[in-house]
Structures are given as structure tokens and as C-alpha cells.
Amino acid sequence: MKKGSARPYHHGNLRAEVLRQAEAALDTVGYQNLSLRELSRALGVSHAAPRRHFADKEALLDALACNGYERLHDKMAAVVKDQKQPFETALLKLGRAYVGFATSHVALMDLMLTRKHDEQASAELRQKAAAVYGLPIEWVARAQAAGLVVPGDPMRLALAAIAAVQGLIVISNKGKIAGIPVEVLVEEVLERIIFGLRPR
Amino acid sequence: MKKGSARPYHHGNLRAEVLRQAEAALDTVGYQNLSLRELSRALGVSHAAPRRHFADKEALLDALACNGYERLHDKMAAVVKDQKQPFETALLKLGRAYVGFATSHVALMDLMLTRKHDEQASAELRQKAAAVYGLPIEWVARAQAAGLVVPGDPMRLALAAIAAVQGLIVISNKGKIAGIPVEVLVEEVLERIIFGLRPR
DNA sequence: ACCTGAACACCGTTCAAGT
DNA sequence: ACCTGAACACCGTTCAAGT
Numbered sequence: 026m027k028k029g030s031a032r033p034y035h036h037g038n039l040r041a042e043v044l045r046q047a048e049a050a051l052d053t054v055g056y057q058n059l060s061l062r063e064l065s066r067a068l069g070v071s072h073a074a075p076r077r078h079f080a081d082k083e084a085l086l087d088a089l090a091c092n093g094y095e096r097l098h099d100k101m102a103a104v105v106k107d108q109k110q111p112f113e114t115a116l117l118k119l120g121r122a123y124v125g126f127a128t129s130h131v132a133l134m135d136l137m138l139t140r141k142h143d144e145q146a147s148a149e150l151r152q153k154a155a156a157v158y159g160l161p162i163e164w165v166a167r168a169q170a171a172g173l174v175v176p177g178d179p180m181r182l183a184l185a186a187i188a189a190v191q192g193l194i195v196i197s198n199k200g201k202i203a204g205i206p207v208e209v210l211v212e213e214v215l216e217r218i219i220f221g222l223r224p225r
Numbered sequence: 226m227k228k229g230s231a232r233p234y235h236h237g238n239l240r241a242e243v244l245r246q247a248e249a250a251l252d253t254v255g256y257q258n259l260s261l262r263e264l265s266r267a268l269g270v271s272h273a274a275p276r277r278h279f280a281d282k283e284a285l286l287d288a289l290a291c292n293g294y295e296r297l298h299d300k301m302a303a304v305v306k307d308q309k310q311p312f313e314t315a316l317l318k319l320g321r322a323y324v325g326f327a328t329s330h331v332a333l334m335d336l337m338l339t340r341k342h343d344e345q346a347s348a349e350l351r352q353k354a355a356a357v358y359g360l361p362i363e364w365v366a367r368a369q370a371a372g373l374v375v376p377g378d379p380m381r382l383a384l385a386a387i388a389a390v391q392g393l394i395v396i397s398n399k400g401k402i403a404g405i406p407v408e409v410l411v412e413e414v415l416e417r418i419i420f421g422l423r424p425r
Numbered sequence: 426a427c428c429t430g431a432a433c434a435c436c437g438t439t440c441a442a443g444t
Numbered sequence: 445a446c447c448t449g450a451a452c453a454c455c456g457t458t459c460a461a462g463t
Contacts, residue, residue, distance in 0.1 A: 039427085057257065062455065071429045073457085078427095082456065139335075142398050158396075180403060185414040188392030189385055195395050196358075196388060198342050203380060214385040221421030239446085262436065271448045273438085278446095282437065 040078035042068055047089055048133065056086065056136040087147050090140040093133045094153035097126045101160050112168035113219050119161050120190045120211045128200040128207060138195075161187055165222070174222045182222060189214050240278035242268055247289055248333065256286065256336040287347050290340040293333045294353035297326045301360050312368035313419050319361050320390045320411045328400040328407060338395075361387055365422070374422045382422060389414050 046064050061082055062072040079085040104118040127134040140146055141154045165186075166179040174182060190211060197207045246264050261282055262272040279285040304318040327334040340346055341354045365386075366379040374382060390411055397407045 037427095060455070061457095072455095073430080073459090074428055076428095076457080135339075138395060181405070181410070181413060184393070184402070184410060185389055185417050188396060188414060189389040189418075190392065191395050192388030192390065192392030193384070195338060195391050202384070205381070210381070210384060213381060214388060217385050217421040218389075218418065221417040260436070261438095272436095273440090273449080274447055276438080276447095 039068070039070065039074060043075050043078065043085065044088060044092065047085060048092075051089070051132040051136070052130070055132050056089075056139075059086070061085070083143075083145060086136060086140055087145075087150055089133065090137045091147065091150045091153055093130065093137045094150065094157055097123070097137075098153065098157045098160070100126055101157060105160060105164065112164060112171070112173050113216075115164045116161060116186060116219060117212060117215055119164070120186070120215045121208065123157075123190050124194060124207050124211045127194040128197075131199075134194065158187055168222075172224065175224050185221065186215060186218050189218055239268070239270065239274060243275050243278065243285065244288060244292065247285060248292075251289070251332040251336070252330070255332050256289075256339075259286070261285070283343075283345060286336060286340055287345075287350055289333065290337045291347065291350045291353055293330065293337045294350065294357055297323070297337075298353065298357045298360070300326055301357060305360060305364065312364060312371070312373050313416075315364045316361060316386060316419060317412065317415055319364070320386070320415045321408065323357075323390050324394060324407050324411045327394040328397075331399070334394065358387055368422075372424065375424050385421065386415060386418050389418055 043064055046067055047059060050059060050064065050067075059082075061075055065072045065074055075085070079088065101119055101122045104122050105115045110118075137154070140150060162179050162183040165174055165183040168174040169176060169179060169182075193202065193207050193211055193214065196202055200207050202210060243264055246267055247259060250259060250264065250267075259282075261275055265272045265274055275285070279288065301319055301322045304322050305315045310318075337354070340350060362379050362383040365374055365383040368374040369376060369379060369382075393402065393407050393411055393414065396402055400407050402410060
């Protein structure tokens with residue numbers, strides 16, 4: 026193989042390539058240990074090249090998290106596309122989708138949660154994260170309109186369900202709690218919470 | 226040579242000093258950006274000195290997290306010391322204590338949660354974390370014995386409450402969700418979950 | 426416009442040597 | 445036993461220069 030002849034000077038799609046490579050590395054090294062220099066090396070590019078597309082490491086992490094929230098939202102929105110399914114079904118499906126994403130993208134989810142609270146998080150990231158949490162809130166509001174859920178601020182009512190699902194993921198280790206898969210536990214927990222939301 | 230001096234070089238008990246300095250730095254820089262060299266500098270000690278007491282940076286973080294779980298457990302155990310208080314009261318107090326600790330030690334809590342899942346986390350850390358989660362489980366078991374909670378595995382029943390409290394903390398930003406203090410929300414959420422645990 | 430390569434100021438970790 | 449100081453192999457970031 027001839028040195029230097031393997032790649033054109035202008036990579037052409039470096040931004041996308043860096044993101045792809047970074048996410049691939051995420052699950053093996055964790056987001057803490059992502060190295061811009063190592064990513065550049067893996068892509069056969071100088072260590073300063075990514076700078077053209079990401080102002081700094083934070084910007085790359087932000088873009089990764091943003092992309093994650095986008096995919097998570099798409100996945101969740103898809104399972105509640107059918108507006109005619111029962112409220113309980115929709116909420117369970119949303120929980121399952123969230124948990125499914127979290128367990129299959131552990132490091133990415135970790136990054137997403139961490140960056141969402143960062144002072145310097147982009148407005149885009151905040152907006153994409155809010156869209157995810159908006160889905161269950163919307164369904165609670167819908168259920169209220171149908172008289173299936175006690176009256177009150179839909180956001181505050183949905184919070185028990187959202188927090189529980191989020192908490193299960195945080196507490197869990199490699200998708201399990203005390204040996205039981207989170208996929209199983211999320212059903213139990215959500216059913217109990219749905220019961221607690223019923224008009225008395 | 227018999228020494229009257231309590232400190233061999235610079236510090237008598239470097240281990241304790243490093244831990245203290247590290248926790249002080251935690252809330253200003255976040256656990257991600259803790260630097261052993263900077264801690265050493267602040268303590269007026271060589272950058273290699275802490276190594277005598279902490280095998281590596283992970284060991285220091287592990288010790289910090291361990292210490293955190295110990296204090297959290299003490300705080301939670303104290304509020305349920307009175308074995309005669311009602312089940313609901315005890316669970317609410319446990320939730321408040323957990324949230325109170327988390328909101329007043331944001332960076333430390335972040336570290337504790339992260340390290341608990343780490344492959345290389347010490348057995349001591351795991352045990353101390355488990356003790357914390359054992360407290361609400363114990364109270365669910367107690368309530369079951371009194372016929373106040375539906376039958377079933379106490380751990381799985383307590384999980385909705387534990388997960389919800391944990392989730393509120395993770396979702397929250399600087400102790401608030403949508404502008405509402407987590408201290409307020411945790412009461413609402415726990416009351417709803419307690420309702421869901423009642424025998425039907 | 427996009428990328429390189431040297432330079433700078435930091436890290437964590439190791440280790441022979443000092444006290 | 446406890447700590448130092450130099451050394452090593454990494455970082456992220458900056459910037460003049462190349463294509």
C-alpha cells in the first residue's frame with residue numbers, strides 16, 4: 026500500500042464520519058474516555074481536522090446527544106402513532122420504547138442524560154429532549170379528556186410515570202435490577218402508576 | 226529519631242485531606258474534571274503523593290462515592306428510626322431525605338450513581354449503595370405485614386417508589402423540573418404511588 | 426473552504442531516589 | 445513508611461501554513 030495515497034485531501038464528509046466513529050466508540054470506551062485524537066487517528070485524518078466541524082469536544086458530545094434524542098423521539102412517536110389505542114397501551118409502549126433504547130445504547134443514554142443538564146447544552150439539545158418527555162404528557166392529557174385520568178396539570182401527573190421509567194434505567198445495571206430485566210419491571214411499575222392515576 | 230512533629234512531610238493524614246479537598250472541588254468543577262495534580266497542588270504536596278493512598282484516580286472516586294452512600298444512608302436511616310410512625314410517613318420521609326441529599330450534593334450524587342455501575346466498583350461501594358435502597362424495601366415489607374400494602378415481593382413493590390424518586394432527581398435540573406422544586410414534586414409522586422400500592 | 430503539523434499547557438501514571 | 449521529582453505517553457486546543 027502506498028503511503029498517503031489512500032485518502033483524498035478533502036475528506037468530504039468528515040463531520041458525519043466523526044459522529045459515526047464517535048458513536049461506535051461510545052459503547053466500547055464510554056463517553057468519558059472519548060478522545061478526539063483517537064477518533065481522528067481511526068479516520069486517518071489529522072488530529073486538528075475535526076475542529077473544522079466541531080468547535081470543541083463539548084460540541085461533539087452535544088451533537089451526539091442531540092442525535093440520540095432525535096432517534097429516541099422518532100422511536101417513541103412511532104409506537105403511539107395510532108391515536109385510537111387505549112391510554113394504558115400507549116403509555117406502556119412509550120415506556121417500553123424508552124427502556125429499549127436505553128438498554129441498547131447504554132453509553133449514549135448516559136451521555137444524553139448528562140449533557141441535558143449541562144450549562145452549555147445547546148438550545149437544540151434542550152428542545153429535542155423536551156420533545157421526548159412531551160409524548161407521555163400528551164397522552165395523559167388525552168386520557169384526561171376521556172375521563173380516564175384524574176384532573177390536574179398533565180405534566181405533573183405524567184411525572185410519576187416518566188420519573189419511574191427514567192429511574193429504573195438509572196438504577197439498573199446492564200438492563201437488570203436484582204437479576205430481573207428492566208423490560209419486565211417497567212411493565213409492573215407503569216401498571217401500578219396507571220392505577221394510581223385513575224379517578225377514584 | 227523520635228519526632229515530635231505530627232506531619233512527616235506536609236500532612237499528617239494525606240488520605241483524609243485529599244478526600245476533603247476532592248469533595249470541596251467536586252461541586253465547583255464536577256467529578257469529570259477532578260484533577261489529581263490540581264488537588265495535590267492545592268494541598269501543597271507533590272503530584273505523586275496521593276498515589277500512596279489511592280491506587281489511581283478511580284480509587285479516589287470510588288472512595289468519594291462510598292463515603293457519599295454512607296452519609297446518605299445515615300441520613301435516611303435517621304428519619305425512619307421511629308418504628309411506630311405510619312408507613313406513608315416513613316416512605317415520604319425517606320424520599321425527602323434522598324432528594325434533599327441529591328439536591329445539596331449534585332456532583333457527588335452524579336458520581337455515586339455513575340460509579341455504582343462501574344465494572345471496577347469496589348464491593349464496599351456496592352454494599353453501601355444496596356443498604357440505601359434496602360431502607361424503603363424494609364418499610365414496604367413492614368406495611369405488608371400490617372395489611373397496608375398489596376402482597377408480593379417487597380423489592381418489586383418498592384421499586385416504583387425508588388425508581389420514581391431516583392428519576393425525579395435525574396430529570397431535574399438544579400433541583401427543579403419545569404420550575405417546580407423537586408421537593409414538592411416528590412411528595413405528589415410518592416403519594417400517588419402509595420395509593421397504587423394499597424390493597425384493592 | 427478544508428486540512429496539516431508543530432507547539433503549548435495540561436493530564437495520569439511510573440519509578441528510582443530521598444527523608 | 446511516606447513523599448519527591450523527573451520522565452513518559454497521552455490529552456484538548458491553537459494557529460500559521462499548505463492544498
